[in-house]
Amino acid sequence: MSTGLSSEALWYLGRGTGVVALVLLTVTVGLGVATGAGRPLPALPRSAVVLVHRNASLLAVSFLAVHVGSLLFDPYAQLRVVDLVLPFGGAYRPLWLGLGTAALDLILAIVVTSLARHRLGLRAWRAVHWLTYAAWPLAVLHAVGTGSDAGSLWLRVVAAGCVLTVAMSLAWRHQQSTAAARPARSEVAA
Amino acid sequence: MSAGLHVDWTACAGRGVCVELLPELLERDPWGYPMPRGGPVVPDELEPHARRAVALCPRMALHLRPS
């Protein structure tokens, strides 16, 4: 039994912050996909999309820090520091936990390179940023697989909502690029 | 391009964030790319907005150069 917060409280804190982090990462990815589309999202100007995308990712990292921290201190989770960088070596549900490790490492790389992007240059920054398309699915799978059985239906609904959000974002972007392939003739030619 | 404002055209993808943040200086062409509107110089009162546009460009295509 740890001093201060009880193990159960840490467990719930860990789960709660994990879910919030997942939702924030979904918002991040959804907005990131949308910035590549030709037309802006309705009601949200482009500059706002860029800022919310950035802030959501930083907030997600904060929640991830609490998520990981609380589980490190919870003896029930049996999480060690090495499990944060080396996947699939954990004691509790090693496979699903390992996906989370991978997601965490990728997210940290993506966020750090994004904060330093003006120094790195476009090409190096982009190369790392593409890893988002690996990190986010890993996070979703980790959430679905690692969560305890109690309340797993609720978690699955949240996860489904996240997947739906990103899918809609991708569809929006695809629809915009196929529309852009047919240039606005009335604007450019007589 | 506006002296002061320089667009790296090989990076610009017409995302339009700069045009939104500097409507006094930039407008979009029919294909979505930024075009200077009016004078070439970035006035002093717009410089903070210009710096913000430079920082937020998703492709890091906008630069502020001393004119």
Added chain:
Amino acid sequence: MTSTIAHPVVAGGVEGPTARPLLGAAAADLAEHRRISGPIPWRDGPGRLVADVQDAGLTGRGGAGFPTWRKLAAMATGADPVLVANAAEGEPASAKDATLLTRCPHLVLDGVQLAAEATGAGSAYLYAKPGPAADAARFALAQRRAQAWDRVPVAVVEAPLTFLAGEESAVVAATEGRRAVPRDKARPVYRSGVRGRPTLVQNVETLAHLAQIARYGARWFRRTGTQDEPGTLLATITGAVTAPGVYELPHGLPLSAALELAGGADAPVQAVLVGGYHGGWLPMATARHAPLSREGLRPYGCAPGAGVIMALPRSACGLRAAAGIVGYLAGQSARQCGPCRNGLPAMAASLGRLAGSPGPDQPAALRRLADLVDGRGACHHPDGTARFVRSSLLAFEAEVGLHLHGRCSASPR
């Protein structure tokens, strides 16, 4: 050799009123080159040649016409500079660099050595398209290596067969082993070029002239041409002429005389394209005797560029010829920059409609497009194309009028 030759040898047509300082000094091999032109007139130190080049008033022959001494001087302060001799000749209507490399490779390579000495460059490259010209250059380099003729090693870099291959930043990219497309000009190439080192990119014809100036002096060079634009230039004269080919002519020569050099027109000529696909049209009715120099062509809104002279016969439709050229230029976009990638095909389509049966708004729409793309790209491809479009609209104004009324001068209806 530490100074210029005091009394220039009259050799192979280098001297005299019909002087051809470049083509007249053509040599089949290194031995013949030594007989005709003598050894390289080394200056034994960086910078000394620059004063002679300045006195001679040599300007770049790659199209931009920039004073060569300035480019050399800007480089002389750089650390570990690089020299690239540009023979990419992406302009389809130009064959002068290929001809020069095939007939006078040693003149070009002497120029490379002298420019390298003047700028302190320790490495040099020859950037050339695959073909007979590059082969001739390689053969010449092999001979020079065998006889220890050169002091700075020269490596041959292959240029792609694209219009933009010869653009300065594309040349730098190709020399670094990357794709030969223009780059954003964050820093000028003479400060940061090949792998960050100061780089001098010089057209091969300019280097050949430089070698001759080093041999015979600035005063000799100034005996032909005009006061502001001395010397000769290599012109590729094609189209409705009897003997199309590459000719060496003095700056300031009237257009009509240049056409006579190429055997005269073989059909009535309506207009002549000068400068290349980024150049402009000279209508024969008003510009028959226009002097071929920057100053001489300025009133006509044109420039000699890379010496392209293309005669369009009256039997052809000027708009259709222009549309073909803009179509080609649109296809040659590197497709990196939005305004060029979108605007050039739009201009090609618009000009294509103008060359057919256009609506009344077509000329204005085309002008709007030209204004839209002007100056908005990493290189001058959109500007040059816009300049050509505007020149076409001006030169073929009467044709535009005909087409708007459903007629065309080339097809009787």
